[in-house]
Amino acid sequence: MDKTWIDLIELGLKVIVVFGAAAWAFQVLRLLRDGESASISVRNSEAQIKDVELRQKQQPVVAVDIKPTIQRSLDGDGYIVTVVVELANRGGQNTKINWKDEPPAFHVRLAKFDADGKPKYDPPKRFRVPLTLNPNAGAVSHVIRPGGTESIPFAFRLATPGLYLLSFRGVVDEQERAEAQKLGTQAPEAWTGNKYVLVGDVAVPHIEQLAA
Known part of the structure; x- marks a missing residue:
């Protein structure tokens, strides 16, 4: 096979690997962000519940x-x-x-x-x-x-x-x-x-x- 075609094929494989790695990294980052948002939401909900419970205890x-x-x-x-x-x-x-x-x-x-x-x-x-x-x-x-x-x-x-x-x-x-x-x-x-x-x-x- 012509060396030029071999070089092109290798370059294409490298491009595919790079784009695949980028897509994987983006997906991982999105999952991390979603997990962090969910964790923040849970903490906020827990804080609100504790605040309501405290107010109820303080009520006459x-x-x-x-x-x-x-x-x-x-x-x-x-x-x-x-x-x-x-x-x-x-x-x-x-x-x-x-x-x-x-x-x-x-x-x-x-x-x-x-x-x-x-x-x-x-x-x-x-x-x-x-x-x-x-x-x-x-x-x-x-x-x-x-x-x-x-x-x-x-x-x-x-x-x-x-x-x-x-x-x-x-x-x-x-x-x-x-x-x-x-x-x-x-x-x-x-x-x-x-x-x-x-x-x-x-x-x-x-x-x-x-x-x-």
């Missing part, structure tokens, strides 16, 4: 504990019930509860039972959170710090013995809920609690008996 978490005390009225007419509602902030941030321009926070309902044993409730008696300096006036709001507890007293007379449902609902400040949403978390609309209490040493009457 309020436990509502309703503590009633019942005794016969001194004049024998019905029962006097005193209640202390304890609000304990077990979270890592302040929480503000608004009372002004909100429905009364504390409700008392007499529970009656039908023939199937299902509870039915009378319309509630409603009580506003009292102002400390003037119990005849309503409080505006409470701010509960992390680890802090607020105690709110209520007192009322019940003429009828029976089973009562005590309910408490403190509305969370709207700005606090908006700030939580901006941070990617969600604050509850209100802190709530319920407790049944039996007033009087009697059996709970049925609806038909009370209507008689």
Whole structure:
């Protein structure tokens, strides 16, 4: 074979090898870049998850504990019930509860039972959170710090013995809920609690008996 053709063939093989090596190197580099991008994406996702978890741990978490005390009225007419509602902030941030321009926070309902044993409730008696300096006036709001507890007293007379449902609902400040949403978390609309209490040493009457 002519030496010129041999040289051309060798040159062609060299060109093919060079282009093949370049293509292989490009593919390897692309895979490395894709792997690095995926690794960065995973690290960013893990950081975001940890950030959300940290924010959730720092959120206020309020436990509502309703503590009633019942005794016969001194004049024998019905029962006097005193209640202390304890609000304990077990979270890592302040929480503000608004009372002004909100429905009364504390409700008392007499529970009656039908023939199937299902509870039915009378319309509630409603009580506003009292102002400390003037119990005849309503409080505006409470701010509960992390680890802090607020105690709110209520007192009322019940003429009828029976089973009562005590309910408490403190509305969370709207700005606090908006700030939580901006941070990617969600604050509850209100802190709530319920407790049944039996007033009087009697059996709970049925609806038909009370209507008689």
